[in-house]
Amino acid sequence: MGAADHAIVVGIDAYPSLGDLDGAVADARDFEAWLLDARGGNVPRANVDLLLSSPATPAVAPHKARPQIGEVNALFDELYETGQQSGRVGDRLYLFFAGHGFAKDIESAALLMANAARGAVAGRHFPGRPYANWFRQAAFFREVVLFMDCCRETYSLTNLAAVPYDMRIGDPPGRKFFGFATKWSRAAREIGSGPANQKRGLFTLALLSGLRGGAQSNANGQVKGLDLESWVINYVRKERQLDDDEMPEFDYSKTTDLMFNADSGEPPSNSGAAARPPSPPGPSYVVHARASNGGAHLDYELTDGAFQTVAPQTRTDSEWTWRVDRPGLYKLHRVGGGNQILEVIGDREVIDVVL
Amino acid sequence: MSSSELSDASRPAKVIVHFIADPVTETFVIDHAFSLRARGVGAFTASLAPGLYKIKFRRGEAIAETHVEVSAGSAAMRVEAPVIASSSSVPFRASGVTDEQLLLAHDISSGSAVSFGRGAHVLFFVRSAADALGDAPPAQGLTLHTLDGQLVFDLQAAASGSAECAGLLAELEPGAYRLRADCNGTLEQIVVATKDWQTQVFLLRQLVNELPRIDLRSTSVLMSKDPFDPSDEMLSYAEAARSALAGGRSTMTKQLLNSLIEDKVYSPMLGLYAAAALTSADDERQRLRLLDTLQRLLPAHPDVLALSLEIAPAAEPISIPPMLRRSWQMITAATLDDRASLEPGSLPARVPSTVLGGTPWLIWPEDALLPATDEAADTSQLLTDLQKLLDQRGPEETEDLEEVPLTESESAVFSYLGRRASLQHRMKVPSTPDNDVNVTSLAKAFGTTRQDVKAAVDGLAGKILGATRRSDS
Numbered sequence: 087m088g089a090a091d092h093a094i095v096v097g098i099d100a101y102p103s104l105g106d107l108d109g110a111v112a113d114a115r116d117f118e119a120w121l122l123d124a125r126g127g128n129v130p131r132a133n134v135d136l137l138l139s140s141p142a143t144p145a146v147a148p149h150k151a152r153p154q155i156g157e158v159n160a161l162f163d164e165l166y167e168t169g170q171q172s173g174r175v176g177d178r179l180y181l182f183f184a185g186h187g188f189a190k191d192i193e194s195a196a197l198l199m200a201n202a203a204r205g206a207v208a209g210r211h212f213p214g215r216p217y218a219n220w221f222r223q224a225a226f227f228r229e230v231v232l233f234m235d236c237c238r239e240t241y242s243l244t245n246l247a248a249v250p251y252d253m254r255i256g257d258p259p260g261r262k263f264f265g266f267a268t269k270w271s272r273a274a275r276e277i278g279s280g281p282a283n284q285k286r287g288l289f290t291l292a293l294l295s296g297l298r299g300g301a302q303s304n305a306n307g308q309v310k311g312l313d314l315e316s317w318v319i320n321y322v323r324k325e326r327q328l329d330d331d332e333m334p335e336f337d338y339s340k341t342t343d344l345m346f347n348a349d350s351g352e353p354p355s356n357s358g359a360a361a362r363p364p365s366p367p368g369p370s371y372v373v374h375a376r377a378s379n380g381g382a383h384l385d386y387e388l389t390d391g392a393f394q395t396v397a398p399q400t401r402t403d404s405e406w407t408w409r410v411d412r413p414g415l416y417k418l419h420r421v422g423g424g425n426q427i428l429e430v431i432g433d434r435e436v437i438d439v440v441l
Numbered sequence: 442m443s444s445s446e447l448s449d450a451s452r453p454a455k456v457i458v459h460f461i462a463d464p465v466t467e468t469f470v471i472d473h474a475f476s477l478r479a480r481g482v483g484a485f486t487a488s489l490a491p492g493l494y495k496i497k498f499r500r501g502e503a504i505a506e507t508h509v510e511v512s513a514g515s516a517a518m519r520v521e522a523p524v525i526a527s528s529s530s531v532p533f534r535a536s537g538v539t540d541e542q543l544l545l546a547h548d549i550s551s552g553s554a555v556s557f558g559r560g561a562h563v564l565f566f567v568r569s570a571a572d573a574l575g576d577a578p579p580a581q582g583l584t585l586h587t588l589d590g591q592l593v594f595d596l597q598a599a600a601s602g603s604a605e606c607a608g609l610l611a612e613l614e615p616g617a618y619r620l621r622a623d624c625n626g627t628l629e630q631i632v633v634a635t636k637d638w639q640t641q642v643f644l645l646r647q648l649v650n651e652l653p654r655i656d657l658r659s660t661s662v663l664m665s666k667d668p669f670d671p672s673d674e675m676l677s678y679a680e681a682a683r684s685a686l687a688g689g690r691s692t693m694t695k696q697l698l699n700s701l702i703e704d705k706v707y708s709p710m711l712g713l714y715a716a717a718a719l720t721s722a723d724d725e726r727q728r729l730r731l732l733d734t735l736q737r738l739l740p741a742h743p744d745v746l747a748l749s750l751e752i753a754p755a756a757e758p759i760s761i762p763p764m765l766r767r768s769w770q771m772i773t774a775a776t777l778d779d780r781a782s783l784e785p786g787s788l789p790a791r792v793p794s795t796v797l798g799g800t801p802w803l804i805w806p807e808d809a810l811l812p813a814t815d816e817a818a819d820t821s822q823l824l825t826d827l828q829k830l831l832d833q834r835g836p837e838e839t840e841d842l843e844e845v846p847l848t849e850s851e852s853a854v855f856s857y858l859g860r861r862a863s864l865q866h867r868m869k870v871p872s873t874p875d876n877d878v879n880v881t882s883l884a885k886a887f888g889t890t891r892q893d894v895k896a897a898v899d900g901l902a903g904k905i906l907g908a909t910r911r912s913d914s
Contacts (some may be wrong), residue, residue, distance in 0.1 A: 159860065167868060189798060208852035245794055245853040248886035250860040252876060303476045313476050320495070323506075333504075391473020391493045393513075415473040415493035417510065425804045427493055427508035431475060 088128030088348050088355045090177040092227070093121050093135065094161050096197060096212075098185035100139040102148035104202035108231060108285030109276045110184035111138050116286075119156045120270035120294055125307060126347055127180060129167050135161050138187075138211055139200050155247075158199070158212045166251055169226035170237050179227040179260075184287055187236025195234050195266050196245050197206025201339065213246045217339035220249045225256020230345055232264040235287040263311045263344045264337040265318065266273075277325060279433050289334055291433055292321035297346055299411055300431070306350045311336075311343045318433075324432040371430045372399070373408045375418055375439045385421035390414060451779050451872055453513035455488040462498060464697035465681040469497040483694035493812035499692075501684030503527035508589035529645040530661040532568060532606075532681050534670050538847035542568050542606045543671050549608040551668035558614035559639035561634035564669060565596055567644040568668055579646050580607040582623030585632070588761065588788050593618065609637075617743060617761045619788075622655040627807040628797065630657055631764045632741055638709070641684045658800035660909070662764065664710045679711035682718075686767070686801040691718030702730045708791065709738045714801075716748050717767040728851065744768040755781035762789045766796065766803045770888070777885050783892065786813040793896075794850060794889035811896045820880055820895045827855075828877060830909060831862035845908050850897040854883060855905065 090231045097114025099107045118136050119126035123429045137153050183197040188211065195215055202210040218232040267289035277287040296317035301309045309317075322334055338344065348354075377384050386406045388396040391414050400407045410416065413431045420441045430437055461484050470479040470487055472494055479487035486913045498505045505525045507691040511518065530704060532538040532546050549566045567579045593613070600607040613634040619641070620632045632642055643661040646653055660741040661683060663669075663676050670676070678697065685692045693715060701712045712735050719728040729752065735745045743761040747768035759781055763769055772789070775781035783790040791811040797804035847855060861878065878886075883894045 139628045155856075163864060166864070170868065194798075208847075209856040245849050245889075247853060247888060248857050248883075248888075250857050250886075252865065302476045309911075316471060316475050316477045320471065329782070412474075414475065415495060415508065417493055425510075427495075427510065429495065429508075 091129045092133045092176045093180035095182045096137045098139040102151045109287050113184040113287045113290035113297045128348035149201050155199050175226040178229040180231045189238035198232040216249050222260035224254040227260045229261045235267045235289040266335045292318040308347045370411045373435045376405045378440045387416045387419045391406045452908050453491045456511050456515045457517040459519045464694040465678045466500045471495040498522040500525040501527050501681040530645040552611040554612040555613045560636050561615040562639045563611050563634050564641040566608035572648050573646045576653040586619040586623045604907035610760045622657050624654040630802050632803045675708040682714040686714045686718050747771045750775040758782045758784040760784035760787040769803045790892050820898045845904050851901040854897045
């Protein structure tokens with residue numbers, strides 16, 4: 087896995103007509119970093135195309151803002167032409183899009199290009215799902231992975247662009263793993279993340295956190311699609327109490343699930359990575375507990391999902407802290423008081439509990 | 442040592458957990474590492490290793506969550522789904538409506554009908570959400586029309602009610618009607634009045650793009666033999682199924698589905714929602730059995746006719762649009778495979794591709810309806826001329842055409858033709874009848890009707906070919 091994989095990554099922050107975003111370019115760069123990581127996608131650098139918006143400059147007329155649809159189309163046309171000539175382009179195709187977007191219905195999600203405007207969407211959007219499905223059905227790749235961290239507002243009166251390639255049915259069609267930031271008709275959300283409170287797409291943040299050690303993995307560091315989905319859903323739900331129609335949506339076959347991250351026995355694809363570095367630790371958290379009634383001489387116990395006790399890091403008469411090196415469900419028990427099951431997941435390092 | 446490293450002998454025995462929920466509620470059991478361990482619909486049983494679990498319940502699009510501890514050595518446990526609050530246009534007790542609204546909906550539904558015809562009853566009930574109160578009478582801007590556009594009634598004038606809700610029980614000739622709402626432009630959807638049934642249409646005036654409007658996307662339609670009863674659990678199940686269908690899902694227990702198939706519950710709308718959402722090959726047998734029941738219950742219903750296209754081609758041209766967008770997609774696909782045709786000049790032949798998203802209903806802007814065109818007119822020559830133009834000029838030589846004002850549909854078709862021409866040029870693919878586009882291939886590519894493509898090509902040819910002739914001269 088990796089050496090014969092390809093990727094197209096697009097991130098657009100600068101939208102002169104629609105209003106700028108803050109985290110799409112950072113999301114695209116971060117996803118690219120995971121793709122190139124020998125422990126992550128392990129995709130050869132030469133096979134990764136990255137297309138980003140440049141910082142908005144007032145001098146640029148909105149309709150000339152870039153990237154425009156022709157630049158994205160050209161990347162796909164290149165894969166199409168290769169496939170038409172050879173019948174197969176590679177093993178896995180990764181598609182990642184971050185920016186403003188829209189969806190006409192549950193089946194459609196499109197990235198709006200930098201020159202899009204309300205009422206001027208035709209020819210200024212890229213429909214991710216139809217293209218992903220086309221390359222899957224043509225069997226130009228064994229697997230197609232599509233992630234879209236885009237708003238999916240309903241621009242109801244817009245015709246989605248159609249894929250202009252001739253129909254081609256390969257045998258067998260490629261397997262799929264599609265993930266969308268929100269179901270249709272809801273805006274994706276950006277949140278402040280990390281010490282610098284940098285704006286990031288919540289979906290991408292959850293996704294990469296899961297791929298980089300958060301989600302359940304096997305002994306070789308690989309994550310099943312099912313576990314990645316569950317991680318992302320729980321991460322996003324923890325960060326934002328959203329209704330179901332605002333939650334991320336995934337589409338894949340549970341019976342032929344895909345695996346993510348390179349097998350730890352696999353050689354790195356990119357030159358310069360002489361040896362595979364050890365896997366980084368997953369996210370760690372601090373649980374901070376204090377009494378609801380401000381009582382002193384408190385006695386707490388924190389146990390993990392297997393009922394193993396976690397030793398406290400600090401304790402005073404009124405406050406206790408624990409450092410936990412695995413996300414998950416934990417039970418906080420106040421001796422002589424109540425219990426609370428905690429969800430230790432998400433972007434915030436410190437989990438405050440009042441019990 | 443993690444639990445996965447324990448030998449079988451030392452691993453604590455699993456605990457039987459009974460999950461209790463109604464037949465349209467899904468339950469997800471997530472373990473301490475956020476991996477999904479079990480899921481089910483309605484009541485089911487799971488065998489779980491001792492540990493901490495997160496339990497997620499989903500009903501329609503509403504979610505409720507809880508955590509449970511499964512202790513080693515526990516006797517069987519029972520986890521019951523809470524009451525899950527969901528927003529709905531239907532004045533159910535759980536959806537935050539006032540007693541006045543509940544009472545008025547029931548009174549109007551069980552009262553005397555105002556006659557506009559004979560044989561079928563339809564309840565129209567509209568209420569204002571809290572954020573839209575006081576802006577305008579709730580039913581303002583709502584009208585009912587025949588399929589050819591004749592006004593049947595203005596709901597504001599015909600309804601009774603208060604500042605927060607209004608309703609009307611109308612007796613109508615059985616058949617399909619156009620429900621029209623002023624929503625920053627006029628939107629329309631189909632309502633079907635069926636003999637011997639009371640169709641119940643619930644609407645909500647709420648903030649749409651920060652303005653108080655009737656929001657047709659959240660319309661609820663139920664059917665009952667009896668007057669509206671907010672405590673009728675079948676209505677509640679149907680409303681949850683409609684909400685799930687908006688998300689493209691069907692969620693109900695096999696027992697409930699079998700009850701629908703065997704016509705043990707009188708809820709044809711629940712059946713329609715279920716049949717529209719059962720799309721996978723795995724569901725085929727049940728879908729066909731359910732369809733058989735629906736054909737007996739609602740033989741002339743346009744959505745049942747649409748679902749029937751899966752079994753047999755349409756006997757006659759389709760002249761009535763369906764209520765559901767999923768049904769419209771089935772009709773569109775059938776017309777492109779010549780399993781059905783649209784009656785020339787009829788309302789379905791004029792439905793544009795620019796229908797509203799984010800809703801299970803087929804809703805179109807009234808001013809986007811396609812003109813009733815001459816079906817016999819041949820668009821293929823115009824399409825050939827457009828392709829020739831793009832072939833001759835090449836993609837870089839169409840900049841002078843960028844200023845030509847095109848509709849969204851025209852622009853989409855023009856971009857598509859331009860890209861194909863560019864690809865074929867670059868790959869040196871000769872233009873042949875096999876790889877040239879035609880009206881049907883364009884309609885398939887865009888997932889719309891031939892009529893919609895013809896309208897776009899006609900418009901495009903008039904503007905683009907006209908502009909090039911002007912610039913050439």
